Amino acid sequence: MIVGGQSLVTSSPVFSHDGKKLLLCTGSTVSVFSTTTGMLITELEGHTERVTSIVVVPVAGTVGTKFSNYCWTASLDGMIFYWDFSTPDLLKKVNVQLPVRSMVIPNILSASLGRSDKASQNLYAFISVEDANKEVENVKHVRGSIQIYDLTNSTHVGGVLAETQKPETLAISKSGEFVGIKKQQQLNIWRVPNKNLKSVNMKKLKLHHTRTLSCLAFHPTKCIVAAGDVSGRILIWRGFGKMRYSQDGGGKMKIDMGDRPGVRGEDDADSCSTWHWHSSEIKFLMFSSDEAHLFSGAKEGVIVVWQLDTGNKTYKPNIGSPLMYFTDSPDPSLSCVSCEDNQIHLLRMPSMDIIKSISGIKPPLILSELQGDRSHVMIGCDRSNGFVALPTKDYRIQFFSLLDGTDISHLQVIERNYDPVDETTVFISLVEVSDDGSMMCTVEEKLPEMGIGGLISLKFWTRGSHTGQYTLSTIIYEPHNNAGVSDVAFCPGRSMAVSTSYCGNFKVWVNNSSFIHSGDEIQEKGGWRCQSVGSYREIPMTAAAFSGDGSVLAVAAETKITLWDPLNNVLVAIIGDSLGPIRRLAFVGSSEYIMSFSAGTKTDLVVWNISNLSTHWSYKLLVEDICCTRSETRVAVLALRSSSDKSISTGKDGMVLVFDVENPIPVSTWFVKKAKGGRLSFINNKLGEATDGKLLLAYINGEHNYVLFDPSDVKEREDLIPKSARRPQSYAHDENVSHGYASIYGELPSFDLTKARSSDNIPFVPSERPWETIFSGSSHALPPLSKLCSPFLEALLKKAEKQTVLSQ
Template identity: 45%
Template sequence: MIRGGRSHVSAPPAFSNDGKKLLVCTGNDVSIFSTSTGLLVSALEGHVALVTSVVVEPAQSPGSKVLCYCWTAALDGTIRYWDFALPELMKTVDIKFPIFSMVIPSLFSQHVGSNNSRPDLFAYISIENMNEESHPKALHGQVRKCNLTKSSLAGLVMKETKRPPYMCMSPAGDFCSIINKRKLHIWKISEVDGPGIAPIKIDFHHTRDLTVCAFHHTQKIVAAGDISGRILIWRGFGSREFSKGVGKRSINDEGERPGVRGEDDADSCTTWHWHSTAVNVLSFSSDGAYLYSGGAEGVLVVWQLDTGKKKFLPRIGSPLLYFVDSPDPLLASVSCADNQIHFLKLPHMEILKSISGIKLPAALPKPYDSLYQSCAFDSNKGLLALRTENYAVQIYSLFDDREVGQIQICERNHQSGDEITVFLTKIAISWDGSLLSTVEVRLPEEDLGGLVCLKLWKSDSPSNQFKLSTVIYEPHREYQISALAFRPTKSMVCTTSDGGDFKTWVQNDCKSKEEKVPDSGWICLAVGSYKKKPMTAAAFSADGSILAVAAATVITLWDPDNNVLISVLGDSHVSIKALSFVGHSGLLSVSGGSKPQLDVWSLTEFSRLWSYSLQVEGIACSDDPSTFAVLALLPKNGDNFDEAAFQWRDGVILVFTGTSHVPTATWSVRKAERGAISFLRAKPEEHILDGRRSKFLVAFVNGDHEYVLFDPFGDGTDEHGVKRLMDSSVEEKESFGYTSIYGNLKELEPQDSKSAGTGVVPTGKDWSSIFSWPSHDPPPLTKVCSEFLESLLERRQAVTGS
């Protein structure tokens, strides 16, 4: 099983002591990236829940040997000690409570014991204690001490809050702090730290909720940002409470403490304001001369601490979350909300390299929610195309778990709070991966100026970059495009609309008289419709000879070359939202709405084979003509559904082989809503999963764009394998003629022709062939009546003697 698509920005990263590696919390693991190449080097695997903190053990002295040890904490309630050079787990401390944040001040302090040996190592952790009272005002967040040397949790509770707070530590390990709404709590770490010793604490107060704080490297200066974009800098904090002697000045003398509120223990407080929204990033430079800040604007601001002057690194393109210094004074990292980490060259503020994770889902306005499409797959190359919030399409490698390209659909500079007026609603990739099509919608302003735009792109295969080929404005007049489908064998794409028509588009390869280069633009080849019904879905057969288009509740089959209607299938109760061919003679249809349904059709009999009442999120068909998979949502709060049996998962992947309604494999998944699945054909012989070579793989992308690749016919020994289900919920095969009205006839018992004078046998006429015909070409009534009456008669055969 291959996993990927996890967030790189769920927690602050940490640099190695030599600055050559960056340790990043990615889901349940810690990924180690090279700072020179931005590529993944190795990973620390062992936690079974989200990793929330990583602390790298510093070198003993500037010239000493580089150490490769780190501590990690996670929501699984464990703290682990690693040698990340190997990588190897060396120690595990289980405290039984989810850990949301951790600092280890004594790692960075110079305190040693009386025998020149380091005393017990203590960590300060922010945990969630759900054992407390569950009333609305219960304080579940706690700041506790943990003895890492003895693997025990100290009984002392330093602070209780409603939610577990984020912990911040001074670079020298002398102070640690948390933010509790409008208060900043700071503790001084004692030189003699023990399980029952409570650090001295001071508080700072503000008029607005605080969001982030940072300590100066060498001086008693602390900075904090609030939700309004202001930055407060307290200088000389703790001069009275943290001093060994009596305070030198009266804290009530406001003239000597400008900007300080009430009895807050600081010499002065300065306020700076540039950000328009909440401050997410605060960090002092290693030399203490500058303060870095950032927020939703996507701009890194560099403040000169003495003068308040500032300079900027603009157009980062996404809200900033974390800024981390490196042991190399010329290197730093900034983490962004779009799941990217940029390496910065200081002091020039240049982006050297980037770690680009998978983009997060981009929502659509409610009027366009029915047009939602999460992604598109390139099954040959194992690529995924995702729409992003910055008007772009990200091309992501599922096997390498990294970005390999990006297509900017239209230009946009990121601005916090700006109203998004352009949305990407559809993406489709051709079967060979050389073509890509997108649909963008420009929202009207005061009911004027709305626009639908179809764009077709051509790929540069070596670099996976796409170049714009053709732009088609209003391809279906004022109506939205409901579906996109590429033809496998030719350069043709089909678009459908709610306006009651579908169009096929082909490349115009005619050479111009003046130009020797052929025109690669796209033109409309044909237009089709069926009884003016809305066209809601489309799919081509594997050989490209048939185009299936859903006309609301029916399926129409067309010859795409001649634009001729071939046949019409069935009539569903609700509108069809997806179609897919299965091999050479099967077709899947997915209906949504109040009565969702999955139907499997036979193209040889033009009838429904079987159906499920399922809320289907995605369908996929493999190269093997008889195999297909369905991603469906499990019922919510159903009477016959045991959530505990599925470990609280909300979706299931059913794999079918042939025309049987019984799944050959069943897999339960999480976050299935708005997920997607596909079969991958990208060199499966090179990938060995669970100790066996896989003929093909199934790719599942959940609603948060996390994904997993697995062998659908594997042993199922991992946590995703479950027992088969829903075998009894399948509907009976569709009945025809007499049976549809009166039910099945009793079977005739065969009689021995030697003991009876005559033998009575049925005519053998199949009623399904009598009453099944295309709706556009019914047979004559006289022929139907005669065949029906003949099927009811009994044929008698005379037995003659010898």
């Protein structure tokens, strides 16, 4: 089983102590990447739910100190783990019994320095937890709370530090002196005591604002805190926590208000200034390592660098996606920025040039507000190479390898600059790839403005010399007048395709291209043209599919299936009615069956027999997708489960059913998560030995997490819940770092297991060259010297040959 597709940007990444590794929260695992090569090194597997926080233990002493690759992780499974991520080994478990949304460890620096006093050795974690069952009378539902946990003794400290309506993200200063959260329109800040935390009675400092706050950051050394709000404003409080008091005429202490520009009410700060450039919610704030600048980012995809003293700003534009996190490294020349499109860019500081990118599978393009009942676009799948073609928000198609879990390439489909702030008016609504991957078709739609100006374009692409490389062959504007394209299918073995439309017709397209070799380049002459047009009673055509040999074309006319001769455009037969409008069609290999499922208020899954034009078997199911093998009679169905099913509360809202088309009883069944918008496809296995070259079934859920498995393997008949993020890759050449014994004494000599004897547990094994083996083995297991001496001396002496005297 191969799993992947998890988001790389659900939480802020963390650099290792030397800046050579980057630790990412990827689902229920922690993925460790090399900052030199951008490749995956290893994974920390142990949590059962999504990992939310990573805290790397800093180095005690000089850079390069051994035994420094340790980290703490927190997860929604209510567990906090302590890891050695160089091995990787799980060293300690702490159960806090509530889902942890955020975690910081203020005194981890002092504890790592190895101070002699016992108080400094205890590690205390500030955690933001969620308790969905908690109810408070006469107060809005409170689900979040800030608590303190003693990691050394695995005990809870005192009660609750603060309560929030939802779990909030914790922020911490570099020195560990301050911990804070944003709570609606205010900041709550606590000063962490130096001594052992025996209770949660710490003084809380509040700073107020008129708008809802979205993030905060502490200055590395000064009492300065910055916060961003949902309107794009940045507030800088200076000198917080230094409130001065004076006596009034009656001898009572009162707050010395003095001259505090910009400070609201009795907030404990010397001044507050406001900066504004962003037009959307601030996603991150971070002070620079030189302590003179502040970085900010939002939806615009621009990193703004503010000068603290003057408020002047510079920009790093054209990141290409809304920003989420900005993380600095112990190496001052390296930082990284996390983007909403599931990419992390490593930046060379201070120029902020992108030197390396870590890319995951792009998030789905949601169309619920644009195209009615169609919530997701149709993604393409190359069965021969095992990669998918995914439309993205920036008018491109991402080619992603499911077998390797790597980003292959990106193709610009719509010639338009992407601005994350602009409203979506143009999008790629459909992608279809031929079975052999040699051809691709895309449909793009431009929404009308004020009822005019809409446009639909059908584009055909030809594969280049490399996988995932396509060149544009033909553009057809308004292929079906003003109606939308409902489906596209390629004919196996021919340069032929069919497109169906809601206007009541379908068109068969053929490619008459010829290729001319001009030096090293191959130029295409000609292109795709419409060969024929067909319709059935002007009923909207909703789906299409070719048979395995390409001799039959099936087109769904809402509830009916029409069978055509694609070469002569002749209607051959009509198959009966389904319960609702047919959404997808698929021929089952070279058999006489065709499968369909309908959408709408009345849904069903039907297998039709083409030879007698009748129903073979059917189910009343809410189906999301189907796929069939080309050479066998296996079919796979992705169905949504009924909302009345109690087990849906676990998140398993769908199921994958595998049938042999001759039998209506499923061969195998798996329960899956996030089935809405999911896809299924059989692909060829390029890994060879894993499944002996058999077909693999790929399930891609609504959030583009995927699982590849052999549907005929009984050992894999379990819930398809992705847990691991990627298949680990090997170290790059410059990443072979020595640890433990090897880092001190060097590598041990290699041992050839093929030469091992069955009597390896015996310290002395007689042989023809005994002087090479008599002293081998552990010293405590060797025989006494009295037994070794005689064989050793005999081995050094040359034995005299015996002479035989014959009597006469």
